[in-house]
Amino acid sequence: MLAYILKRLLYAIPIALSVTAFSFILVYLAPGDPLNAIAPSDAPAEVIASLKAAYGLDKPVPVQYGLWLWRALHGDLGASIASGRPVVTEVLSAVSNTLVLAGVAGLLGVVLGCALGAVAGYRQGSWVDRVASALSVVGVSVPHYWxxxxxTIIFSVWLSWFPAMGAGPGGSAGWLWDYAHMRHLVLPAITLSVIPMGIITRTVRALVGDMLGQDFVIALRARGLNSRAIFRHVAKNTAPTVLAVAGLQIGYLMGGSILVETVFAWPGTGFLLNTAIFQRDMPLLQGTILVLCMFFVVLNLAVDIIQPLLDPRMGRNS
Structure with missing residues (x-):
């Protein structure tokens, strides 16, 4: 088991380095000049030169990447070109808000997906199976923003049940787990949970249906085990795959919530990423992409380590 964990940690190192290179080069190759956010197009040449020197844009690209990576390893992602504030401060504030939204949406999607998938797997061909399958298809087909x-139109404009925008009555600062703030969380969390719910429902349904036809389940029934005991065996054998799928979906929620956060003006990483793209704020864009990608790497590493705890055969075979 220890060798398996060390191997996974070693695998994560080159992936993390590749992520840093991808985050830097992708943003650098994007069209436009990042200095347009703070300098007019007719600014004198000496002003442009001084700004490039201040932000390190006058150096060769490999040197820029090396300096940026060295500072990032020390927790310094530079300063935002548009606002002048440290990128780390802005990204961490946005990450905390996105973690709240993605955590609630992920929990909702995983719980509903596992429940619907398990029921559909046990009742394949029934009306329950058809309803669960229809919900899963709708979940993966409906666009987030739509x-x-x-x-918003139904529950905010027509019924006035929930707020339409923001992360709380005081705006984006200081999330609290109280009624006033959680009312702002309901609509974006439901919107964001639909796709993982659909994917997990389909995955669990297929796994449970396949597992119920396995020889060991038939043998357990022949021995007289009740449905609850058989369900525990089925759940134990399907858990590693479900955990891997759920981990990927939660990672996607962290990085793929840009449209949802923009629609609901939720001050998370997606909203910050959208703002950085339109402002061509290269340091903020690089820092946000790096943090999101590293979160995905760490989440997948955690899933890889947890899976053998659920199924020790995975650790022995890897």
């Missing part, structure tokens, strides 16, 4: 707009 569903968010529809929910």
């Amino acid at each position: 569903l968010g707009l529809v929910l």
Whole structure:
């Protein structure tokens, strides 16, 4: 088991380095000049030169990447070109808000997906199976932004049940787990949970249906085990795959919530990323992409380590 964990940690190192290179080069190759956010197009040449020197844009690209990576390893992602504030401060504030939204949406999607998938797997061909399958298809087919707009129109404009924008009555600062703040969380969390719910429902349904036809389940029934005991065996054998799929979906929620956060003006990483793209704020864009990608790497590493705890055969075979 220890050798398996060390191997996974070693695998994560080159992936993390590749992520840093990808985060830097992708943003650097994007069209446009990042200095347009702070300098007019007719600014004198000496002003442009001094700004490039201040932000390190006058150096060769490999040197820029090396300096940026060295500072990032020490927790310094530079300063935002548009606002002048440290990128780390802005990204951490946005990450905390996104973690709240993605955590609640992920929990909702995983719980509903596992429940619907298990019921559909046990009742394949029944009306329950058809309803669960239809919900899963709708979940993976409906665009986030469209569903968010529809929910806003119905529950915010028509019924006035939930707020339409923001992360709380005081705006984006200081999330609290109270009624006033959680009312702002309902609509974006439901919107964001639909796709993982659909994917997990389909995955669990297929796994449970396949597992119920395995020889060991038939043998357990022949021995007289009740349905609850058989369900525990089925759940134990399907858990590693479900955990891997759920981990990927939660990672996607962290990085793929840009449209949902924009629709609901939720001050998370997606909203910050959207702002950085339109402002061509290269340091902020690089820092946000790096943090999101590293979160994905760490999440997948955690899933890889947890899986053998659920199924020791995975650790022995890897």
